Every structure is written in C-alpha cells, then in structure tokens.
Amino acid sequence: MIKTDTIDQIAYELYQAEREAYEINKFVDQYPELDLAIAYEIQDKLINIKCQKENTVISGRKLGLTSKAKQEMMGVHEPSYGVLLDNMKIDEDAVISIKPFIHAKIEPEIAFVFKKDIKGPFVSIADVLEATDYVTPAMEIIDSRYKNFNFTLIDVIADNSSSSRYILGSKRYKVEEVDLELMGCVFKKNGEIFATSAAGSIMGNPARAIAWMANKLIARGQHIKAGEVVLSGALTGAEAIAKGDQFTVSFDGIGSLKVSFTE
Numbered sequence: 001m002i003k004t005d006t007i008d009q010i011a012y013e014l015y016q017a018e019r020e021a022y023e024i025n026k027f028v029d030q031y032p033e034l035d036l037a038i039a040y041e042i043q044d045k046l047i048n049i050k051c052q053k054e055n056t057v058i059s060g061r062k063l064g065l066t067s068k069a070k071q072e073m074m075g076v077h078e079p080s081y082g083v084l085l086d087n088m089k090i091d092e093d094a095v096i097s098i099k100p101f102i103h104a105k106i107e108p109e110i111a112f113v114f115k116k117d118i119k120g121p122f123v124s125i126a127d128v129l130e131a132t133d134y135v136t137p138a139m140e141i142i143d144s145r146y147k148n149f150n151f152t153l154i155d156v157i158a159d160n161s162s163s164s165r166y167i168l169g170s171k172r173y174k175v176e177e178v179d180l181e182l183m184g185c186v187f188k189k190n191g192e193i194f195a196t197s198a199a200g201s202i203m204g205n206p207a208r209a210i211a212w213m214a215n216k217l218i219a220r221g222q223h224i225k226a227g228e229v230v231l232s233g234a235l236t237g238a239e240a241i242a243k244g245d246q247f248t249v250s251f252d253g254i255g256s257l258k259v260s261f262t263e
C-alpha cells in the first residue's frame, strides 16, 4: 500500500521540477506499487498544488497518447488524460520564450469547447457532439518532467500527461461544419511541412477520445463542465522546440494557427 505522504511527495517533486525547469527520474522504479488509479490521485494532488501556488483555476482537460502510433512509440497501451489550467493558455500568434521549459515539444490538436456538462457513464460520440459549443485549431506544448521524455503510462499520468501550455485559434466552428474523420491537417516547422494527418488519427474521431475520457472521469467523481476546453489529442508526432522556431498548423476548413519561439 502506498502512503498518502508518498503521493503528496511525488506530486510536490513534479511541481518543483516544472517550476525550476529540471528533469527528474520516473517514479515507477522507486515505487513499484504505483498503479493507474494512484497515478491519477497524484495528478489530482499536483493540480491542487498548482492551483494554490500559481493562483489559477482549471480551464479544461487534455487527452494524450490517443493515436496507435504514439502509443507504440511511447510503449503504452491506452490514452492518458490530464488537466488544463487557465495560466497554461497562450494567445494565438504569440512569441513564446523557451526559458521556462525543460525540453518542450509542440503538437497540433483540435480543441473542443463545451456549452453543456458531459457526465459519464455511457457517453457516446453523439453526446460529445451535442454538448460541443465549437471546435477550433489548437497546438499543445508538452514538456515531460522526466529525463529524456522517458516514462511509463503511470509516470506520465502522474505528471499531468506532460502538459505545459496550449494555444487556441480565435475562430469558432460548429461541429456540423467539420468532418471529424477526414479533416486534413498540415503541420509546418519553419515554413517546411513537418507532418500531415487527418482528424481520424485520433481514435478514428476526436469526439470518441473525448467520450472515452468522460466515461473514465466519472469513475473518479469528475466530469467535463460547460465552458471548459478539451484538447482531443495530437494529430501527429510532437516536435522539439528550439529558439527561433516557428510552427503553423492548418486544418481543412477551420483555418490555421501560428506560434513562434524566442530565447
């Protein structure tokens, strides 16, 4: 049995690593008794610490590891989810300093913003679509606190699914206006195409990934709330960020989003 003190200590170590921008060892080697349920308890604790110390609030949720390719790459067998905080949000077209990051990467996403609560169990794709206010292009900056982005599913969940920052487009699109399976995506780095994909790379349909998360959340007494944003999962692999880089994501029918990085 893992002690409450240990959960608190791991959450605090993750918080400190992010705040001071240093890498730490993954925890499963030191605490083999960790499991997925405990990992989400650590995540909750970490979010409480961040809300308190950074004087911020929950703005939504994120899915990670939603594509088979990414799961295979990271050696995990199911997606993860995490929490977005208000102070993680960065404006469209921003020039972002890389100073606060450990070894950040960036990835294209489709963001959903909700007009109704979504409470599991038995949430379907249709329920997610019905509760959606709008979708918009997004990018996520991920920054694992673990050495070399090397972790197990348990570790990455404790680390709030590597979340760091997110950028949303300013234009809003109704779900009826987009094809959530076929919508194409072109991800460019410094003007060159880095990767291409389609919305269906996220579990066949990003709304399916959100339904999956809603059905998991209810088991922990949580749900997606009206007004919250959900990043539905990366459409391509994540790319490392260096100073001077510029990234653009363009989606079929819902426009583009651009960010740049400086020292």
Ligand code: 0L1
Pocket: 062, 063, 064, 065, 066, 074, 080, 140, 142, 144, 149, 156, 161, 162, 233, 234, 238
């Ligand atoms: O897809 C994601 O948002 C990342 C989730 C965690 C996995 C990673 O750090 O690559």
Ligand code: MG
Pocket: 062, 063, 064, 107, 109, 140, 142, 231, 233, 234
């Ligand atoms: Mg992501």
